[in-house]
């Protein structure tokens with residue numbers, strides 16, 4: 001196995017100084033850093049193969065198409081999709097969730113139907129469902145969380161019923177870190193005849209994903225949170241659903257034939273990929289998936305588990321600091337916290353003076369902050385390149401923040 005310093009050497013940005021300190025990047029939940037392997041394939045693509053895909057017979061177009069489709073194939077394997085046709089390239093997880101909401105939702109939801117999500121969702125797994133419920137007359141409902149920051153299973157048992165057409169939930173909360181039991185939740189949705197839509201934005205980068213074993217109907221995730229570039233994400237969907245759904249957007253590539261009297265749609269996955277796609281970005285995401293596969297998700301999981309356990313202990317040494325969500329054994333590699341009365345933006349600004357990058361705000365998850373009756377929190381998050389020394393620096397800087405605010 002590579003050492004942590006070998007892994008860090010793959011990420012050029014980690015050599016950066018910020019405000020006179022070595023960068024401690026503790027914000028991978030928002031967006032991860034990129035290894036040289038990803039930067040290189042994107043650079044190579046633009047230098048060697050740049051051309052549009054699926055349209056040309058010339059050499060460059062053929063090699064661009066091969067690289068783009070090869071990336072899809074490797075991503076399909078990474079999540080164990082039954083076929084690459086079930087892997088739709090989108091801009092990000094948000095677009096994937098909107099695709100299901102608009103395409104499946106507008107065609108299938110009616111007054112009297114219910115769409116269920118949870119209180120711990122990112123806005124991207126709340127707002128599209130609210131919009132589509134508004135448009136169709138369906139009812140939007142959500143599962144509350146327990147005081148421990150887990151899904152309230154007894155409320156879920158009442159809320160899931162024969163009117164529920166779709167249950168959309170996150171596999172891992174980006175605020176609480178809570179890892180949800182995806183497979184049992186999918187089974188519960190299916191037991192009442194509902195579809196299960198999984199927000200994998202936080203789970204796919206950090207945990208094993210096997211869509212066939214999970215039996216999820218849809219799963220959305222973003223490339224930029226898993227070592228890949230921005231502008232590329234994936235919607236996985238079971239073939240039978242994708243085949244039955246109308247297109248989300250119209251334009252080039254998604255059609256088989258266009259007449260002024262009407263048009264016919266292309267096969268999967270192209271039916272859902274209108275217009276020139278993010279070619280370099282898809283190729284970059286393919287390289288990111290290779291990097292994670294070569295490293296091994298078992299290694300990544302264990303590394304993040306030990307960092308999280310360490311951070312949990314160390315942060316609790318800071319008097320007046322309260323971590324949101326469950327204990328380290330039930331969470332992924334992130335800790336959102338509040339530090340007395342100090343505003344999270346002030347905490348993050350003081351940490352930045354020490355070269356430590358954390359997130360402050362509502363993290364696009366206002367309902368969960370409303371649940372705790374707080375407007376915002378500070379979040380430190382970890383990935384394969386983080387170290388316990390960075391967590392030590394975080395703790396020292398938090399003590400500094402306390403003394404600045406005399407708390």
Ligand SMILES: Cc1ncc(COP(=O)(O)O)c(C=O)c1O
Nearest residue numbers: 092093094122124174201202222
């Ligand atoms: C749980 C979760 N879902 C969805 C998203 C949306 O991701 P993106 O902005 O890349 O579409 C995020 C981003 O932070 C997230 O953490």
